[in-house]
Amino acid sequence: xxxxxxxxxxxxxxxxxxxxxxxxxxxxxxxxxxxxxxxxxxxxxxxxxxxxxxxxxxxxxxxxxxxxxxxxxxxxxxxxxxxxxxxxxxxxxxxxxxxxxxxxxxxxxxxxxxxxxxxxxxxxxxxxxxxxxxxxxxxxxxxxxxxxxxxxxxxxxxxxxxxxxxxxxxxxxxxxxxxxxxxxxxxxxxxxxxxxxxxxxxxxxxxxxxxxxxxxxxxxxxxxxxxxxxxxxxxxxxxxxxxxxxxxxxxxxxxxxxxxxxxxxxxxxxxxxxxxxxxxxxxxxxxxxxxxxxxxxxxxxxxxxxxxxxxxxxxxxxxxxxxxxxxxxxxxxxxxxxxxxxxxxxxxxxxxxxxxxxxxxxxxxxxxxxxxxxxxxxxxxxxxxxxxxxxxxxxxxxxxxxxxxxxxxxxxxxxxxxxxxxxxxxxxxx
Numbered sequence: 543x544x545x546x547x548x549x550x551x552x553x554x555x556x557x558x559x560x561x562x563x564x565x566x567x568x569x570x571x572x573x574x575x576x577x578x579x580x581x582x583x584x585x586x587x588x589x590x591x592x593x594x595x596x597x598x599x600x601x602x603x604x605x606x607x608x609x610x611x612x613x614x615x616x617x618x619x620x621x622x623x624x625x626x627x628x629x630x631x632x633x634x635x636x637x638x639x640x641x642x643x644x645x646x647x648x649x650x651x652x653x654x655x656x657x658x659x660x661x662x663x664x665x666x667x668x669x670x671x672x673x674x675x676x677x678x679x680x681x682x683x684x685x686x687x688x689x690x691x692x693x694x695x696x697x698x699x700x701x702x703x704x705x706x707x708x709x710x711x712x713x714x715x716x717x718x719x720x721x722x723x724x725x726x727x728x729x730x731x732x733x734x735x736x737x738x739x740x741x742x743x744x745x746x747x748x749x750x751x752x753x754x755x756x757x758x759x760x761x762x763x764x765x766x767x768x769x770x771x772x773x774x775x776x777x778x779x780x781x782x783x784x785x786x787x788x789x790x791x792x793x794x795x796x797x798x799x800x801x802x803x804x805x806x807x808x809x810x811x812x813x814x815x816x817x818x819x820x821x822x823x824x825x826x827x828x829x830x831x832x833x834x835x836x837x838x839x840x841x842x843x844x845x846x847x848x849x850x851x852x853x854x855x856x857x858x859x860x861x862x863x864x865x866x867x868x869x870x871x872x873x874x875x876x877x878x879x880x881x882x883x884x885x886x887x888x889x890x891x892x893x894x895x896x897x898x899x900x901x902x903x904x905x906x907x908x909x910x911x912x913x914x915x916x917x918x919x920x921x922x923x924x925x926x927x928x929x930x931x932x933x934x935x936x937x938x939x940x941x942x943x944x945x946x947x948x949x950x951x952x953x954x955x956x957x958x959x960x961x962x963x964x965x966x967x968x969x970x971x972x
Contacts, residue, residue, distance in 0.1 A: 712788055719766065723759060726769070727752055751778050751798045754827065754853065758796075761854050762861060764788075770819075777815045777824075781857070783864045791868030792884055793821035794860060796853075799828035806832075809845050822884045823860050827853045839901040841894050844885075852904065859897060863887055 730752055751769065758781055759767045766782040779796040797812050812824045825846045832842055839848040839856055848856045867884045887893055 716763075720759075723767070727756060730769070748772075750800055750850075754796070754798060754850070755779050757854055758857065761857070765861070777812060777819065777821075780819060780821065781861075783861050783868075785865060785868060789868060792823070792864035793819065794823045794825060794857065794864070795819055795821040797824070797826045799826060799830070801828070801830055804828070804830040804832050809843050812845055822864065823888055825853075825856065825860070837898075837901055838905065839897060841889070841897070844889055846888075852901075855900075855904075856897075859900065860888065863893065 730748070755767055755769055758765070758779065762781070762783075764784050764786060766784065768780045768782070770777055770780055777795040777797045779798070781794040781796065783791045783794065785791055795812070795816055797808065797815075799808065808826055812826060815821075816824045823846065824844070825848070827848060827850055829849055831837065831840070831847065831849070835842075838852055839846070841847075846856060846860065864884060867887055
């Protein structure tokens with residue numbers, strides 16, 4: 543058994559193990575609580591001490607920071623003052639250097655300006671000399687142009703006067719020739735009218751010649767149209783083709799025939815007349831064209847043949863060919879003779895084709911109405927046959943149906959039945 547000593551009297555007291563355990567537990571708890579209280583006090587004191595130390599450290603750090611800040615501000619002020627001093631010194635040096643450079647630049651600019659002024663003065667002097675020379679050259683050129691214009695005006699005036707005189711003379715001669723032709727034609731016409739009562743074929747031919755001669759003279763006023771006297775070999779009318787300047791470009795020999803039948807001997811006779819008259823182009827005007835020919839204009843064995851209605855048209859084309867050959871002759875000195883050149887041209891395949899094209903155009907224009915009429919008549923005939931076939935087919939169908947079901951059962955169809963004294967459409971077709 544264990545004993546414990548009383549703390550007051552010091553006497554030993556016996557205790558059991560259970561009680562001893564309880565007492566020990568109570569003692570331990572009391573000690574633990576005491577120790578915890580002391581520990582809390584120590585912790586509180588430590589925290590307070592740490593707080594005081596922290597506050598002191600903060601105050602010390604703030605003081606140190608303020609001191610360092612003050613030192614930095616003082617150092618910065620000193621550095622700033624030093625920088626200001628250095629900057630002012632640099633600015634002063636730069637100003638002195640810039641002033642020197644400006645003075646040097648101004649001096650250089652003044653020197654350059656003086657040199658440019660001197661050069662400009664020299665340039666102005668040179669320019670003035672050049673302008674003076676140009677004005678002198680321009681004046682000389684203008685004077686030369688004025689002289690040339692004056693000379694040209696004088697030449698033009700002389701040329702105009704000469705041309706006017708020549709034109710007046712040509713006009714006078716043309717008028718005289720025209721008056722003579724008119725007088726001759728009037729006399730011939732009077733003579734023809736006097737003989738008209740006889741009604742001879744020869745007189746009718748002469749009237750036709752006179753009428754055609756007048757038509758040629760009217761159509762080609764620059765040309766010389768002359769009748770060939772009766773009984774003299776050389777055709778009926780001689781047309782001398784002349785350009786607008788009066789240059790003779792060739793001769794066309796016209797033969798007028800007023801017969802119903804073509805005679806092949808006309809070709810040989812007109813060729814002989816062509817040589818005797820020294821003409822270039824032979825032409826026969828007739829209503830009777832060569833056998834088996836359906837053309838109104840053609841070239842037959844080197845002789846042009848046309849109907850009276852196309853004579854002036856053919857004359858215009860052939861006259862143009864003579865004018866073209868005349869111009870070509872003036873440009874081409876190597877051509878042998880005008881007659882050979884003209885003969886080669888008017889007998890060439892190209893020229894014949896051109897004339898044939900114009901004739902075809904004329905014939906197409908005349909035959910266009912006939913062709914259209916034939917085409918429409920053909921179309922109408924085709925439509926009429928189609929209508930007839932349609933009517934016959936309808937009648938066959940009706941007849942077949944009447945044979946199957948009886949005529950009495952079929953209704954009457956107007957146009958397919960015979961009435962009293964009437965003929966049906968089918969009967970007319972049959």
